[in-house]
Every structure is written in structure tokens, then in C-alpha cells.
Amino acid sequence: xxxxxxxxxxxxxxxxxxxxxxxxxxxxxxxxxxxxxxxxxxxxxxxxxxxxxxxxxxxxxxxxxxxxxxxxxxxxxxxxxxxxxxxxxxxxxxxxxxxxxxxxxxxxxxxxxxxxxxxxxxxxxxxxxxxxxxxxxxxxxxxxxxxxxxxxxxxxxxxxxxxxxxxxxxxxxxxxxxxxxxxxxxxxxxxxxxxxxxxxxxxxxxxxxxxxxxxxxxxxxxxxxxxxxxxxxxxxxxxxxxxxxxxxxxxxxxxxxxxxxxxxxxxxxxxxxxxxxxxxxxxxxxxxxxxxxxxxxxxxxxxxxxxxxxxxxxxxxxxxxxxxxxxxxxxxxxxxxxx
Amino acid sequence: xxxxxxxxxxxxxxxxxxxxxxxxxxxxxxxxxxxxxxxxxxxxxxxxxxxxxxxxxxxxxxxxxxxxxxxxxxxxxxxxxxxxxxxxxxxxxxxxxxxxxxxxxxxxxxxxxxxxxxxxxxxxxxxxxxxxxxxxxxxxxxxxxxxxxxxxxxxxxxxxxxxxxxxxxxxxxxxxxxxxxxxxxxxxxxxxxxxxxxxxxxxxxxxxxxxxxxxxxxxxxxxxxxxxxxxxxxxxxxxxxxxxxxxxxxxxxxxxxxxxxxxxxxxxxxxxxxxxxxxxxxxxxxxxxxxxxxxxxxxxxxxxxxxxxxxxxxxxxxxxxxxxxxxxxxxxxxxxxxxxxxxxxxxxxxxxxxxxxxxxxxxxxxxxxxxxxx
Ligand code: SF4
Ligand SMILES: [Zn+2]
Ligand SMILES: [Zn+2]
Numbered sequence: 168x169x170x171x172x173x174x175x176x177x178x179x180x181x182x183x184x185x186x187x188x189x190x191x192x193x194x195x196x197x198x199x200x201x202x203x204x205x206x207x208x209x210x211x212x213x214x215x216x217x218x219x220x221x222x223x224x225x226x227x228x229x230x231x232x233x234x235x236x237x238x239x240x241x242x243x244x245x246x247x248x249x250x251x252x253x254x255x256x257x258x259x260x261x262x263x264x265x266x267x268x269x270x271x272x273x274x275x276x277x278x279x280x281x282x283x284x285x286x287x288x289x290x291x292x293x294x295x296x297x298x299x300x301x302x303x304x305x306x307x308x309x310x311x312x313x314x315x316x317x318x319x320x321x322x323x324x325x326x327x328x329x330x331x332x333x334x335x336x337x338x339x340x341x342x343x344x345x346x347x348x349x350x351x352x353x354x355x356x357x358x359x360x361x362x363x364x365x366x367x368x369x370x371x372x373x374x375x376x377x378x379x380x381x382x383x384x385x386x387x388x389x390x391x392x393x394x395x396x397x398x399x400x401x402x403x404x405x406x407x408x409x410x411x412x413x414x415x416x417x418x419x420x421x422x423x424x425x426x427x428x429x430x431x432x433x434x435x436x437x438x439x440x441x442x443x444x445x446x447x448x449x450x451x452x453x454x455x456x457x458x459x460x461x462x463x464x465x466x467x468x469x470x471x472x473x474x475x476x477x478x479x480x481x482x483x484x485x486x487x488x489x490x491x492x493x494x495x496x497x498x499x500x501x502x503x504x505x506x
Numbered sequence: 507x508x509x510x511x512x513x514x515x516x517x518x519x520x521x522x523x524x525x526x527x528x529x530x531x532x533x534x535x536x537x538x539x540x541x542x543x544x545x546x547x548x549x550x551x552x553x554x555x556x557x558x559x560x561x562x563x564x565x566x567x568x569x570x571x572x573x574x575x576x577x578x579x580x581x582x583x584x585x586x587x588x589x590x591x592x593x594x595x596x597x598x599x600x601x602x603x604x605x606x607x608x609x610x611x612x613x614x615x616x617x618x619x620x621x622x623x624x625x626x627x628x629x630x631x632x633x634x635x636x637x638x639x640x641x642x643x644x645x646x647x648x649x650x651x652x653x654x655x656x657x658x659x660x661x662x663x664x665x666x667x668x669x670x671x672x673x674x675x676x677x678x679x680x681x682x683x684x685x686x687x688x689x690x691x692x693x694x695x696x697x698x699x700x701x702x703x704x705x706x707x708x709x710x711x712x713x714x715x716x717x718x719x720x721x722x723x724x725x726x727x728x729x730x731x732x733x734x735x736x737x738x739x740x741x742x743x744x745x746x747x748x749x750x751x752x753x754x755x756x757x758x759x760x761x762x763x764x765x766x767x768x769x770x771x772x773x774x775x776x777x778x779x780x781x782x783x784x785x786x787x788x789x790x791x792x793x794x795x796x797x798x799x800x801x802x803x804x805x806x807x808x809x810x811x812x813x814x815x816x817x818x819x820x821x822x823x824x825x826x827x828x829x830x831x832x833x834x835x836x837x838x839x840x841x842x843x844x845x846x847x848x849x850x851x852x853x854x855x856x857x858x859x860x861x862x863x864x865x866x867x868x869x870x871x872x873x874x875x876x877x878x879x880x
Pocket of ligand 2: 620625
């Protein structure tokens, strides 16, 4: 059991204890449907909108002036999402909420060095994700295997095991790194909490916001299937776009040429760029067709070489990249011989 | 392989499995492993499930396979197709092979064998001196230096596994591969659940691949504020310091110079250090979680040696300890341009001669394509 206090629940409203707390205080859905609570519904809606744009809600991490409102707005947001039932939106919300929680976890780990205050964040990490974290001086220490299972999803070189301090089967991390490591799982956890809620009826006062969410979501494309046999540079490019972050031109060029060479059509590729902050459908299409050689002068562009990609800091080579000079060769050279 | 050769080799192998079954390393969770084997001139048979030691013995006696493999993974249904096996975990494995070490001795003990007229000469050749054919195959013959260098890599690897990765000595099994290198198997619960990508990063770790200057305190901006690691630190930081400075007394002075040389120069240093401080394993083997790996104690048909467990790697001599086929004489026509030394006896060089040699030497030369039975 975690035994979080009310301020803890304001920071981590996805904990099962948050629901209990509200029940104990006598809140119920019917009540929240009263017009008096309209500002709450608006706050909850805002929380989702912020998340959907790829940002993190409530950057005033310091104050949490009204903890009840923090908890309630999370719960109402979950209800709205559930009613709208749009997968992309829920996923983005879960991810943004994970990042919000990450900030608090990090602060709790960092600013409170007396053992007592470390307890809750460490317990959350252990109970929710099964990662045991030990504290040694100012550092956080986890098993190499626990580290590898999470860190391989990051492409930056600093996350490679070789760039970590290791001793005796344990990896030494800062508070920030410890928390960063579990972000995805935190997102998945929040997502699964949302999925597991069953909702029968929603108050009439919620319905307008649900409608607004439906039209908001039509602006986003759904998750792109990332094939596991794409090279890391291509996977990275897709992930950046997925998160709605900005991918430099050279990255877009790599992605387009690679997927075209793998036999995808411009129609299949165009939606990938939908989440980019500067997305413009007409221009994207025009550019893609240009790269594919199906418009204008008709030169078909080739996928850039690994050297080129490396010089643009977009290469995240792994062992399987050994001996290839172009991402197109990735996965093709491997023969299975038995040593 | 010709019929006569097959019967000589298979006979020797059968005898080995009959007399030395106790040398076979019985894998833990044997019934959850996938076995595979090959017969001389035959294809690979995979997805074989074996319930217990008896069944394994029976298979070896009945089939006299030239090579036997067992998965590092264990499955719920080892005999089903890969997608239905239900992978449950896999031992961590490492392969160190002298042929990947770029050693200068390689050419001296490589024999090219013409595919047309079967003439043999030492070293690589572009065309056969006898018949002019450009088709040839290169076989490598026993070399002490290759083994010594493989041992160096193996010991580096073990040191990293123990001190960095927290694997205990008794969890590491070291085997001579049966040809020109070593195989390691690590049995440790904490690593067996790792997936392929995760193992790839682990492989990069032991090889010292992908290290960046920042890890060692070298700054890209404000370079003069860098502080390099000190000797005696744990893991790669300590090893890098040792490699850079050599001794504590030189550390301060050298450290200043290295910082002065700058960030990019330091990256170059790190990259070139890989060969010396990294363990040179074959990463493809380590990252493969569905591999069938040569069975411990079985015969390797590239040589007729056995994949032998090394209790003391320093003292281990594969050309004596792993030569376990019969001693009785066998007649062969040998065409072996280099001298080989097995069990402290010298053989060859032979130039198309009929000779009578112990079975282990006959099989060795036949496996290398340098002799055939009469
Ligand atoms: S090596 Fe080539 S394929 Fe691999 S990540 Fe870098 S650019 Fe991509
Ligand atoms: Zn010839
Ligand atoms: Zn050699």
C-alpha cells in the first residue's frame, strides 16, 4: 500500500487511492453534473486540450493551490475521454499526464533527500512498474536488466549502457534519469487505468465538452504502425512526428525516401506528417510527390547514406547497423549461421 | 563428402558419443529447449524436442549427427514452429571466434584448396597454379596464436561480466568452440528475460561500442572545464583512464594534454580503444534469442574436436584437451601443405601421400578437406 496524502494525490491523481479519497469525501458523478461545477468541467476539458497539443498541463508545479480541484479535474477529464472514446486522444492525454507526474516524481526525488520523503516516489516506481530503486548517496541505483528493458527505447547515445556508470550489475542514475526511464510505462499505466473504467451514463452538462473533443480529435491522425524492422534512424523520425514534435527537413527527407524505397506510396506516407507542428496537407503532398519523382522533372530521390544521416545527427546506430552504408540495407544482410 | 570419408568420420563420432556421453553438457530445463542437428552432407533438422538425457543419448547414437545444437532459449512448446513456441527466456551467450580478430597469423595457417583439382597451397591465392581455376575455398588450420588471442578476449569478457554486470563466476560456463574460439553461456535469472534489442545493447557494452566523450567527462562546449576519469574507477571509466594514462604518476599531465586536444580527438581515441579494451565478441550471436547453439560436449564437424568445457582457461590446450576421437590408425591420402600438431604429435606436411595416422588426425584432415579415406 502506498498511503499517499492529499497533496500526493494532487500530484499523482491516477493512483487508485485518488478514487477512494473522492468517495470518502462524498463526491459522486451525479453531483458533479450540477451546473455549479461547470468551471470544473472546463478545467478538465482544458487539461485534455493542452495534452493533445503535446504540452504538459499545469506548469505551476510549485503550488497545487487547490488539491481537490487537481484530483477532480483529472477524474472528470478521464470521464470525458471515456465518453468520447477516441484512442489517439486518450493516448496523448495519458502521455502528457505521465510527463506531468514525471516532473513531480523528479522533484520529490531530488529536493527531499531525507529518506522519509523519498518513500512515495520510490514506492510508486516499485509497485507500479516492478523496478526496485535503491538510493546511494545522491544517486539512484537499479539493476542492469531493469535498465536495459526500458532504455533501449531511447535513441540518444547517452542512454546506451556503455555510456552509463555501472558497477556489480547496477546502473547509477540521477533523479531525472530514473524518472525519464519509466515515462512510457507511466503513460501506459495511466492509459490502462482509463481503459479499465466503465461508464454508464454521463451528466448532461458534460455532453458539450465530449462533442468538442470529437471534433478536436479529427485533426489528428491515428497512431502509425512502426514496423520493427525499420532501422533506428527511421524509427526515431517516426516517433518524433508521432509526438507532435518538430522533425528537421533532413529527417523528413530520410523518412520519405526510405519508405518510398520500401514500396510505400505517397498516399500511405502523407498521414505520417499530419502531427507535425507546421503541417500543411497540400505542401506535404507536393513535396512527397517531388521526392518520389512522380511530379515535375521526375528524378526519383534516393535514401541518403548512413554517413550523411550521421552528419545530421539523425543516426542512432545499433549493432544491426554494422557494415551497412545505407538505411535501405538494414536487416537485409543478416544471415543466420550457427556458431 | 565422399562415401568413404563419411563412414570414417561417422564411425569416429559414434564411438565418441558411446564412450564420452558424460562429456555432453546437459542443458538445464532440457525438455523446454529446441534441439537441432545435421548429418554429413545433410541439411539442418530443427525444432526437435527432447524430454530427457536418455532421449538425447538415443538421438546421438541413432543419428550420429556431425553437429548438434541446442537453443539458448527455453519454450513452452519447443517443437512447434517459431511463432508458436512461446518463448520464455534464454541464457545469455557469447561467441569469440579467432577469424573475427583480424590476426596477422591468419594467412600463415590458411590453406586454399582448389575446387576443381583439389590442389592445396598455403595462403590465399587468386588462381590455381596447377589447373588455373579461380574457384577455391580457404580453410584455416590449427593455430596456437589464434587460440591465445581468443583467450585474451575471453578473459576480458569474463572480467566485464563479473565486475560490471554483476554476474558471478559460477554462473559463467566457458567452452572451447570446437574450432577456433570460445563460447560462453551465462546462466543468470536477471538477464534471461532480455529481448534481442536489449541484448544488442549489452553486446555493445562489452565491446565498448558507441561510447561518447561526455561519458568520460569531456565537454563539447567549454572544453577546458572537462575532467577525465581517474584510474581505479569502476567499469569503463576506470578502464579508459588506465588505457589513457598508463600510470598514476602520468595521469595529471596527460589529462591536461588530452583535454587540450579537444572533443573530436577524444572521440577518435575512444573509437580506437575498442580493439584493446573491448571484448571482441560476435554481437549477432548474443542478440539472437532464438539461436540454436552448438551443444556443449558435442563434436564440431569443422575439426572433429569437441566443444570442450574449460575449467582453467589459461592451462587449456584445445589441440590436446579437446581432441577426443579414437587413437587407432586410419589410412588416408593426405594433401596438407602445413604441419599440424595434435596431442603433441606432429603431422605433415603431406603432399598427396598415403599415410597411416591416428583416427583423430585423419578425421581432422578430412573435415578440413585436406585428406580423404582410402
Ligand atoms: S547506421 Fe544507418 S541505418 Fe543505422 S541508424 Fe544510422 S543511419 Fe540509420
Ligand atoms: Zn586446381
Ligand atoms: Zn592464427
